[in-house]
Amino acid sequence: MNTPKEKFVIKIAGSPLDIPEFIALKAEFNKLNHPSQPEISWTLIESLSLTLFKTHGIDLQSGVYYTLARLHLNGLNGFTEGCELLANIVVSQWDNLWPTQPNHRCDVLNWFNTKAGVLLRQLTFSPTDLRLIYRSERALQLIIDQLAHTDWPKLPKLENLLWFFQNAAKTLEQSTKNSTQKSSNNAVKIPPIVYISASDELKENNISKPNPIAEVVLYDDPPIEKKPMSAKKGFFIGLLSSSAIFIAIGVAIYLPMQKELSAITAQPEGAITQWLYQPNISSYANNLILMEKQSPIFALRKSDHMLEVAKKLWPNNADQSYATRQWQNILTTRLENAPIDSSWSDTNKLIQQLSDRIVQQERNRGSFTLSYLKTAIYEIQKSHNKTVPIENKLYEFSQEISKEQSISPALINNLDADINGLLARYYLLQKEAEELGLKPYSY
Structure with missing residues (x-):
């Protein structure tokens, strides 16, 4: 009998577009479209998906991401397992799934069909895989049956995957047709997929659950029967195996992970990320103090450090060169948005000059011609209008909020560009000062 490997209850969630784990998932899958085809971490994708399921909930797209990761890692x-999870949420929670738009759902499922089909056709099956093939076939059939009840003009082509498994099953059945019949104890058993349906009360009142849930159980493969061995031999083999396993875990996994975790949490951003994942009142105040002490250019300095390490480790790597060049182009653009401008100082000088002249004329009982004043004011306005200070843009932002007006996307983009530009310029000046020995390295 199968024993659960992991069991947890997840809810059907709304849009995950603003969730950090989903953003990281998208970034990882975007590597598929990168010209240099960088390596994708399927272990990271699986981990991010499970974290997303536990903290936010599941949706159609993240479910597809998880299934592809499981296919890459466990064939x-x-x-x-992933396909049965998809069948679970599609059949029992179809009306609540994100994305809600039919065309987006169709695109997600077609993409899944293409990516999974390519990988599955690279696998080699044996008669022992029949149980899994039957389960996959049934899960796909459930999804296709659900899609058949929609009014979509064009359905996803999941039949391709279904036919693939049906043909694989027929081939394996034919190859074992003349073999010795299996006993009833070895017959293929397909564990059921459990669906959580709405209660009778909800059905009668036509009310949908606000947070529907699905129970996910990931199963291990059934144990393989082995020939019995002597108790003495088994004892020594078990003793040696256990010792080797514990030593390997302690040396190869625990210590490096502990060292890496300590290094991450020693940094303000790492400590905050850990706190958000596991909130703890005892470290709450300390983490706020850490953030207060963090320099606004901390991220830029860390990025520079990353560039140095990457160039040293992979000097001739195309991916390193491409990513480094992209980041340097971003910084160049930001610096162009924040040039060193003297307009404020020039305006201040012109105003001061006019003020001094007025005081001097007043002492000498002199006067000004209208032409002189017009020229002086024009020069001041000309200098003043060269640039719009970020403070004024923030003032415009506050005015739109106070008037309860819709915030202009252009204003937000301009503010982001100005702030990023100022930080990049500030960081460049900090570096120049440090290189000249004019200030200590303090961030």
Whole structure:
């Protein structure tokens, strides 16, 4: 009998577009479209997906991401688990799934069909895989049946995957047709997929659950029967195996992970991320103090450090060169948005000059011609209008909020560009000062 490997209850969530884990998932899958085809971390994708399921909930797209990761990492067994999860949410929670738009759902499922189909056709099956093939076939059939009840003009082509598994099952059945019949104890058993349906009360009142849930159980493969061995031999083998396993875990996994975790949490951003994942009142005040002490150019300095390390480790790597060049182009653009401008100082000088002249004329009982005043004011306005200070843009922002007006996207973009430009310029000046020995390295 199968024993659960992991069991947790997840809810059907809304849009995950603003969730950090989903943003990281999108960034990882975007590597598929990168010209240099960088390596994708499927272990990271699986981990991010599970974290997203636990903290936010599941949706159609993240479910597809998880299934592809499981397929890459665990082959047919992983695909079966992921596909049954998809069948669960599609059949029992179809009306609540994100994305809600039919065309977006169709695109997600077609993309899944293409990516999974390519990988599955690279696998080699044996008669022992029949159980998993039957489960995958049934899960796909449930999804296709659900899609058949929609009024979409064009349905996703999931039949391709279904036919693939049906043909694979027929081939394996044919190859084992003349073999010795299996006993009833070894017959193929397909564990059921559990669906959480709405209660009778909700059905009678036609009310949908605000937070529907689905129970997800990931199964291990059934244990393989082995020939019995002597108790003495088993004892020594078990003793040696256990010792080797514990040593390997302690040296190869625990210590490096502990060292890496300590290094991450020693930094303000790492400490805050850990606190948000596991909030703790005892460290709440300390983490706020950490953030207060963090320099606004901390991220830029860390990025510079990353560039140095990457160039040293992979000097001739195309991916390193491409990513480094992209980041340097971003910084150049930001610096162009924040040039060193003297307009404020020039305006201040012109105003001071006019003020001094007025005081002098007043002492000498002199006077000004209208032409002189017009010229002086024009020069002041000309200098003043060269640039719009960011403070004025923030004032415009506050005015739109106070008037309860819709915030202009252009204003937000301009503010972001100005702030990023100022930080980049500030960081460049900090570096120049440090290189000349004019200030200590303090961030």
